[in-house]
Amino acid sequence: MQRIYLDHNATTPPLPEVTQAVADAMGQGYANPSSQHDDGRRARRPLEQARDAIATALGASTAVMTPDTLLFTSGGTESNNHALRALLGDDPRGRHVVISAIEHPSIAGLAEQLEREGATVDRLPVDPQGRVRADALAAVLRADTCLVSVMLGNNETGVLQPVAEIAKECRRRGVPVHTDATQVVGKMPVDFRRLGVSMLTFAGHKLHGPCGIGGLLIEGGLQAAPLLHGQPGSQRPGTAPVELAIGLQTAVELWQAEQAERESRMRLLRDRLEAALLAGEPQAVVVGAGAERLPHTSCVGFRGLDRQALQMALDRQGVACSTGSACASGSSEPSPTLLAMGADGGLAGGLDEGVIRGALRFSLGAATTAAEIDDAAERILAICKRLRSRQEP
Known part of the structure; x- marks a missing residue:
C-alpha cells in the first residue's frame, strides 16, 4: 500500500534541488563565517547573499539607512521565543504582553512561562470561524x-x-507586533513591510527547505535583546550554518518561481479533498470554512468519532495526518485552538463538542497529487464507515 503524506504542516520533505544545494555547499568545506581570515570571508559571502535574497523575497527593506535584519535561527520555535524574549529582556516582571487564544505552542507555552515569571498576558478571543x-x-x-x-x-x-x-492599531499606539508566519511563508505571498509588523517568524522545513534553520525578520531600528549570550555584539551567537542558509535560499527561490501555480494547485486539491469528505460523510464539518484560509490546510471534524482512534486507524491504512499541532501531538486533550472556537466558550454558532473531539488536520505540500487526494479520501471514508459500524448497537 502506497503511503499518502498529508501532514505537511508538521514538516515538509526538502525538494531535490534543496538537498543538492546543501550537499554542494557542504562539499565546499566552508570555514566559520565569523572568522576574520580569508577562509572565513569566503564563507561569509554566500551566507550574506542568502540572507539578503531571503529577506528581499519576504518584503524586508535592506537598502535603507536602518535596514531590516534577518536573523537566522534553528527554526520557528526559537524565532518565536526570541521575538517575545527580545522585548521583555531578562526580567519580565511587571511587563504586559498580548497574544491570541490560538497561538502555536511555542508562543502559548512561552506566554504561560512568562506569567510564572511575573509578566501579565492577555489573550485575544476568536470568532466562530477561528x-x-x-x-x-x-x-x-x-x-x-x-x-x-x-x-x-x-x-x-x-x-x-x-x-x-x-x-x-498597535503602531498608532507605539506597540511592537510580532507575527508567526511559519505556515504562510512558502504558500502565499508575504510582505513584511506591508504587514506593518516589527518581527516575523518562519521556518525552512515548512516550505520544503532544510530542517534546522529558520528566520526572524526584525524591523530596522528596533532594539531587541539577544536570546542567547556568548559572542559580544551578536544577536545570535554561535557558528552560522552556511550550508543550511544556502538550502533555505534555494527553497525560497523555488517557491518564488512557482508561487502562483503552487498556491492555485494546492487550493484546488484541498477543496477536492473537502468536497469528497463532505459528500461521503454527512456528519463531517470543515472547520473555518467561512473564513479566508491557507490554500494547503484543511481541518475536518468528524462528528461522533474520536480523533485519536481515527488518526491511528488512518495511519495503519497509510494516510499520515494530524490531530492538531505536531508540537502538541503527545497531548490527549482537545485542541486549544478548536476549544477557543467552541460554543462552550460562549460563542454563538461556535464549534460543538462532537466536531472538536473528532477533528483531524490534513495539510498538503508542493508535490501532493490529485491521485493521492482521491485515494486518501477513499481511505478516510472507509475508515469512518468502519468506525461508525462499530458504534451501532
Missing part, C-alpha cells in the same frame, strides 16, 4: 504593553488572521 477579533484589541492594550503577538495563518485550521489591521 479569526482573531481585532476589535477586542483596544480594550486590552495598556500603557505598559511591550508586545503583541498574533500568528499570520493558523497551523491547525488554516484560517488567515487580521495581522495588518492589528499592526496598524
